[in-house]
Amino acid sequence: MAELDRTAEAEPATYTINQPTRMERIIDHLKADWQIYLLLAPTVIWMLLFLYKPMYGLQIAFKDYSVFRGIAASPWVGFEHFETLFTNDQFIRAIRNTVTISALGLFFGFPVPILLALMFNEVLSQTYKKVTQTIVYLPHFISSVIIAGIVITAFSPSAGIVNSLLNWLGLDSIYFLTRPEWFRPIFIGTGIWQEAGFSSIVYLAAISGVSPTLYESAVVDGASRWQMMWKITLPSILPTIIIMLIIRIGNILEVSFEMIILLYQPATYETADVVNTFIYRQGLQGGQYDLAAAAGLFNAVVAFILVMSANSISKRFSRTSLW
Amino acid sequence: MPGVRLRNIVKRYGAAQVVHGIDLDVAEKEFVVLVGPSGCGKSTTLRMIAGLEEISDGLLEIDDRQVNRVAPKDRDVAMVFQNYALYPHLNVAENIAFGLRIRKEPKEKIAAAVEEVAGILGLTEYLERKPADLSGGQRQRVAMGRAIVRDPKVFLFDEPLSNLDAKLRTQMRAEIKRLHRRLGVTSVYVTHDQVEAMTLADRIVVMSDGRIEQIGTPMDLFLNPANTFVASFIGSPPMNQISAIIRSGDSGPVAEFGGQSLPLAPLKDLVGADGRHVILGLRPEFVDVTHKGEDAQVSVDIDLVETLGSEALVHASLNGDPFVIKTETGTDVTLLDKINGFNIDPAKIKVFDGETGVVLPGQELK
Numbered sequence: 001m002a003e004l005d006r007t008a009e010a011e012p013a014t015y016t017i018n019q020p021t022r023m024e025r026i027i028d029h030l031k032a033d034w035q036i037y038l039l040l041a042p043t044v045i046w047m048l049l050f051l052y053k054p055m056y057g058l059q060i061a062f063k064d065y066s067v068f069r070g071i072a073a074s075p076w077v078g079f080e081h082f083e084t085l086f087t088n089d090q091f092i093r094a095i096r097n098t099v100t101i102s103a104l105g106l107f108f109g110f111p112v113p114i115l116l117a118l119m120f121n122e123v124l125s126q127t128y129k130k131v132t133q134t135i136v137y138l139p140h141f142i143s144s145v146i147i148a149g150i151v152i153t154a155f156s157p158s159a160g161i162v163n164s165l166l167n168w169l170g171l172d173s174i175y176f177l178t179r180p181e182w183f184r185p186i187f188i189g190t191g192i193w194q195e196a197g198f199s200s201i202v203y204l205a206a207i208s209g210v211s212p213t214l215y216e217s218a219v220v221d222g223a224s225r226w227q228m229m230w231k232i233t234l235p236s237i238l239p240t241i242i243i244m245l246i247i248r249i250g251n252i253l254e255v256s257f258e259m260i261i262l263l264y265q266p267a268t269y270e271t272a273d274v275v276n277t278f279i280y281r282q283g284l285q286g287g288q289y290d291l292a293a294a295a296g297l298f299n300a301v302v303a304f305i306l307v308m309s310a311n312s313i314s315k316r317f318s319r320t321s322l323w
Numbered sequence: 324m325p326g327v328r329l330r331n332i333v334k335r336y337g338a339a340q341v342v343h344g345i346d347l348d349v350a351e352k353e354f355v356v357l358v359g360p361s362g363c364g365k366s367t368t369l370r371m372i373a374g375l376e377e378i379s380d381g382l383l384e385i386d387d388r389q390v391n392r393v394a395p396k397d398r399d400v401a402m403v404f405q406n407y408a409l410y411p412h413l414n415v416a417e418n419i420a421f422g423l424r425i426r427k428e429p430k431e432k433i434a435a436a437v438e439e440v441a442g443i444l445g446l447t448e449y450l451e452r453k454p455a456d457l458s459g460g461q462r463q464r465v466a467m468g469r470a471i472v473r474d475p476k477v478f479l480f481d482e483p484l485s486n487l488d489a490k491l492r493t494q495m496r497a498e499i500k501r502l503h504r505r506l507g508v509t510s511v512y513v514t515h516d517q518v519e520a521m522t523l524a525d526r527i528v529v530m531s532d533g534r535i536e537q538i539g540t541p542m543d544l545f546l547n548p549a550n551t552f553v554a555s556f557i558g559s560p561p562m563n564q565i566s567a568i569i570r571s572g573d574s575g576p577v578a579e580f581g582g583q584s585l586p587l588a589p590l591k592d593l594v595g596a597d598g599r600h601v602i603l604g605l606r607p608e609f610v611d612v613t614h615k616g617e618d619a620q621v622s623v624d625i626d627l628v629e630t631l632g633s634e635a636l637v638h639a640s641l642n643g644d645p646f647v648i649k650t651e652t653g654t655d656v657t658l659l660d661k662i663n664g665f666n667i668d669p670a671k672i673k674v675f676d677g678e679t680g681v682v683l684p685g686q687e688l689k
Binding site: 214220223227231235 | 401
């Protein structure tokens with residue numbers, strides 16, 4: 001009996017028994033903060049159901065998919081769909097259009113909300129500020145279909161206000177929406193009109209986070225409002241600007257395709273057809289789900305690489321990053 | 324008069340008046356500290372001098388020039404803020420140079436000035452760092468550097484040490500004092516910490532509820548507080564206050580409280596003032612416990628003794644009110660347990676009017 005006791009004492013496990021395992025720690029954590037995890041649950045479930053579960057279907061990009069056979073039973077074809085895509089002039093054109101529209105949108109559209117926020121910040125009259133903010137936020141809350149309707153009406157060759165103005169100036173009417181060279185300016189302009197105001201909220205929030213004493217200190221130092229805007233406000237919201245830029249670059253292949261579908265027509269495909277509208281036409285209208293899945297996967301992989309690169313470049317040069 | 328002059332300065336926010344007519348003269352090269360509890364109007368007053376708040380009424384002069392309507396940048400003042408107000412995207416050198424760059428001073432002049440100021444403040448090796456990479460004390464030094472580099476007529480400090488830990492605060496306090504001696508710039512300094520006020524000031528202005536309670540040198544305020552508010556604000560621990568009634572004794576006036584009594588100095592106001600309600604002010608440092616025991620004039624109930632090394636704080640209660648005694652212990656702390664009362668020199672008891680709290684005349688200590 002005494003011998004047995006000694007062996008029991010010699011067990012090394014008795015010294016480590018108080019160290020909780022990783023799993024135990026996680027369980028303790030869940031028990032302690034279960035309310036917080038409960039709040040998180042709907043989002044996690046939504047993501048699993050609608051973002052992760054569909055990933056199972058991604059494999060059809062590598063299969064000769066048939067609705068009747070189902071995903072699992074369809075035979076593998078390797079990279080055949082990708083080969084088809086990259087030999088398809090329409091797809092190449094769609095990539096080119098996507099990149100061009102996005103890059104132009106980024107170039108012209110990205111600075112607008114920042115400028116708006118800086119301008120709102122300088123408005124002293126509260127009433128004036130509220131009225132103007134409401135006016136620029138408003139288009140965001142209007143459905144894209146209605147926005148497209150407004151655009152189509154405004155640029156209509158017969159009754160549109162734009163052509164009426166041109167006629168009044170003695171110029172001929174232009175068939176804006178059927179002319180490929182006009183699609184991009186109209187599309188990008190519409191995007192700015194619809195979203196710039198609402199996007200400025202992020203920058204306004206960042207501006208309101210700048211310590212007021214920075215401005216007071218600058219006032220005592222003799223800075224003008226203009227100098228304060230350039231030397232304090234703008235550098236202070238630069239991290240926010242960079243984060244927003246990273247997100248925008250990551251989404252560069254995600255042009256708002258509903259708006260394109262609503263505004264384009266075969267006559268303007270040449271400049272208007274983007275990857276997403278191509279996928280829509282091939283997949284949903286043409287029933288080529290496997291080819292569309294391959295195009296979508298390509299889109300996602302490029303977006304992923306873009307986000308990762310933008311993030312690491314930003315981390316390296318400005319110490320600001322998403323993660 | 325060169326320096327800063329405030330005449331009947333008033334600040335109103337809508338109908339609410341927060342500063343009720345401040346009169347103050349800050350002489351050239353003088354270091355004046357505005358001290359008072361939160362919300363007493365000291366920061367507002369400072370901000371009015373800086374031009375960050377509009378002056379509702381009254382006259383403000385800097386170097387004999389009325390500046391009520393002069394923009395902050397043209398008042399030739401520099402301000403140091405509580406949270407340092409450093410620009411996070413600029414490095415130390417650029418932060419210090421900011422004011423000069425805004426004024427479009429020549430590059431060589433800026434570089435020389437920054438170098439000199441960095442030398443004075445011991446920041447030379449940190450010039451390339453961003454504020455985020457500095458310690459609290461270093462950030463505070465940069466904030467001061469930004470003020471110094473401008474070479475202003477007046478320095479304004481708005482609680483500059485409040486964000487520092489106790490040890491650093493003591494260090495920076497000494498540094499500010501040294502700096503003032505070296506540069507000799509007229510300074511107005513706001514704090515709620517009476518220790519800072521006592522150690523830094525040439526003169527202290529005690530404020531409460533938007534009014535000046537008393538102006539004087541630190542020792543003047545310590546020895547001769549004008550009223551119970553100043554008495555309770557200056558000194559650490561503050562002056563004990565005992566509510567008492569005056570009686571005429573055989574050898575002069577006597578204060579009675581809770582069945583005990585203390586002889587008082589024969590003040591004119593107390594002669595024949597039997598039954599008058601007064602407040603006695605007893606500095607914890609002036610109370611004498613060396614007699615310990617039977618012959619103590621006043622007995623107290625000891626609650627707690629805090630030993631601080633060479634001295635000790637005895638927390639007691641007298642007449643139901645807290646009463647603190649500060650005493651030298653030497654190293655024999657066992658003596659502390661035997662304290663049950665104290666004596667005090669009548670000349671060191673301050674007598675305040677029981678209703679107004681104003682000190683009765685004729686009690687000035689030197």
